[in-house]
Amino acid sequence: MKTRPLPELPAGTTALHQKLQAQEALFLENERRNPESPYYHGDADPARQRRRFLLGSVAALGAAALAKTGAAHAKAPPGAIERTVFPDPTKAQGVGVGVDDGGYGFRSQFETEVRWRFGTKTTESSWSMTPLEKSQGIITPSGLHYERHHGGIATIDPTKHMLYIHGMVDEAKKFNMQDIRRFPFMSRICFLECSGNGLTEWIKPTLKTVQGTHGLTSTSEWTGVPLSTLLNEVGVKSGGKWLLAEGGDAAVMTRSIPLEKAMADCFLAYGQNGEAIRPEQGYPLRLVVPGYEGNMCIKWIRRIEISDTPFMTREETSKYTDLMPDGSALQFSFTMEAKSVITYPSGEMLLQRPGFYEITGLAWSGKGLVKKVEVSVDSGKNWREAKLHGPILPMCHTRFSIPWEWDGKEAILQSRCTDETGYVQPTIKELVAQRGTNGPLASIYHLNGIQSWKVAATGEVSNVHHY
Numbered sequence: 001m002k003t004r005p006l007p008e009l010p011a012g013t014t015a016l017h018q019k020l021q022a023q024e025a026l027f028l029e030n031e032r033r034n035p036e037s038p039y040y041h042g043d044a045d046p047a048r049q050r051r052r053f054l055l056g057s058v059a060a061l062g063a064a065a066l067a068k069t070g071a072a073h074a075k076a077p078p079g080a081i082e083r084t085v086f087p088d089p090t091k092a093q094g095v096g097v098g099v100d101d102g103g104y105g106f107r108s109q110f111e112t113e114v115r116w117r118f119g120t121k122t123t124e125s126s127w128s129m130t131p132l133e134k135s136q137g138i139i140t141p142s143g144l145h146y147e148r149h150h151g152g153i154a155t156i157d158p159t160k161h162m163l164y165i166h167g168m169v170d171e172a173k174k175f176n177m178q179d180i181r182r183f184p185f186m187s188r189i190c191f192l193e194c195s196g197n198g199l200t201e202w203i204k205p206t207l208k209t210v211q212g213t214h215g216l217t218s219t220s221e222w223t224g225v226p227l228s229t230l231l232n233e234v235g236v237k238s239g240g241k242w243l244l245a246e247g248g249d250a251a252v253m254t255r256s257i258p259l260e261k262a263m264a265d266c267f268l269a270y271g272q273n274g275e276a277i278r279p280e281q282g283y284p285l286r287l288v289v290p291g292y293e294g295n296m297c298i299k300w301i302r303r304i305e306i307s308d309t310p311f312m313t314r315e316e317t318s319k320y321t322d323l324m325p326d327g328s329a330l331q332f333s334f335t336m337e338a339k340s341v342i343t344y345p346s347g348e349m350l351l352q353r354p355g356f357y358e359i360t361g362l363a364w365s366g367k368g369l370v371k372k373v374e375v376s377v378d379s380g381k382n383w384r385e386a387k388l389h390g391p392i393l394p395m396c397h398t399r400f401s402i403p404w405e406w407d408g409k410e411a412i413l414q415s416r417c418t419d420e421t422g423y424v425q426p427t428i429k430e431l432v433a434q435r436g437t438n439g440p441l442a443s444i445y446h447l448n449g450i451q452s453w454k455v456a457a458t459g460e461v462s463n464v465h466h467y
């Protein structure tokens with residue numbers, strides 16, 4: 001049965017906000033008890049503390065027995081295999097090569113962060129978000145890349161997959177994956193961002209963590225064929241100005257892309273971070289449109305049609321338009337404007353004591369390079385320029401950091417990105433003034449306003465709106 005994709009957002013702002021808050025509260029309850037989590041708030045529950053003490057003494061008593069049986073186990077989180085933890089790893093052999101990793105490998109059982117799924121009714125039309133709070137450098141591990149599917153994850157046999165290119169071309173052609181792999185390839189590290197990233201945050205701070213407020217963006221190294229190579233192969237007729245990209249999933253997602261952009265830097269990716277692209281990201285082939293909103297990067301791509309006009313698909317008439325204050329809708333708002341966010345410290349973390357902290361975060365711009373990131377710790381009164389860590393690449397996440405001596409008093413942390421065009425990341429208030437509040441959540445798409453995190457005197461960090 002072919003299912004129609006659900007509407008992008010359930011109607012009713014409050015219901016959605018409440019549902020998301022409840023779901024995130026549950027997630028946080030678990031994280032707060034996990035000593036490996038950045039959200040660890042110590043063991044506040046006295047009953048749990050007592051159990052811990054008892055376990056501690058059992059462990060001391062059992063040390064001799066442990067040496068013989070090699071026992072204590074740590075509970076493995078998803079994406080890890082549970083291995084025995086020896087009190088002294090120098091006194092026991094480690095795990096043999098290839099014994100329990102299936103030849104592929106897993107991360108440490110002590111690393112617990114996972115993607116977090118938004119509270120939609122079905123898992124097929126869903127978002128899942130990257131845990132940015134523990135991110136390091138700029139690459140998102142493939143298993144933590146954010147996901148946005150309108151009709152579930154298509155399962156496609158690469159030996160049967162075809163890409164058709166037709167319309168205003170000299171000769172319509174079809175390519176199988178072997179054909180595509182024979183063309184000269186390219187690799188590029190760039191970000192993808194869902195234009196719905198932050199959609200809950202227009203009216204009031206809603207989600208508590210940076211995963212919730214900003215987790216619909218990730219960075220990968222993508223490998224594939226420039227779209228211009230294939231378009232030259234079929235020969236675009238003069239007058240061709242737009243192309244339609246169509247996905248081979250249940251949603252048959254389609255979007256119009258200006259030919260000029262397609263020829264400039266779009267590419268068809270079959271590789272992600274050194275291996276085949278993941279099913280969630282569009283295996284075996286996806287379109288990458290650097291710097292443009294994520295929904296244009298059609299996954300499981302099976303058809304490209306050339307035309308002289310845009311195709312006016314559902315995704316560019318009903319969805320992915322921006323409702324303006326006068327009731328008109330802005331169409332084809334492709335570019336993801338400059339944005340940044342502090343990932344550490346961020347919402348729901350607990351600073352244990354005053355003193356030194358290295359504030360860090362990510363900045364990016366769909367228009368090119370990040371030129372400057374400034375950080376304020378006093379709600380925007382004073383700004384200091386942060387250090388940008390290499391590699392600094394156009395249309396790519398850029399890591400920044402800045403030292404901070406916390407005096408133990410309430411502080412509001414903010415970051416502000418300036419890109420190479422001179423564009424400065426605006427406040428949320430400025431954006432609301434521009435876009436108005438006609439949409440179901442005020443506005444929906446393209447929220448790139450400055451994020452504020454409040455550090456309370458207790459050390460608790462929370463999501464606030466602060467201008």
Ligand SMILES: Nc1nc2c(c(=O)[nH]1)N[C@H]1C(S)=C(S)[C@@H](COP(=O)(O)O)O[C@H]1N2
Binds near residue numbers: 150
């Ligand atoms: N075929 C197809 N392509 C698609 C989608 C989809 O549902 N089907 N979702 C789009 C949206 S809205 C986004 S934000 C990105 C998400 O890419 P990711 O899941 O690899 O992060 O893919 C886009 N391409």
Ligand SMILES: [Mo]
Binds near residue numbers: 193194195196294
């Ligand atoms: Mo999206």
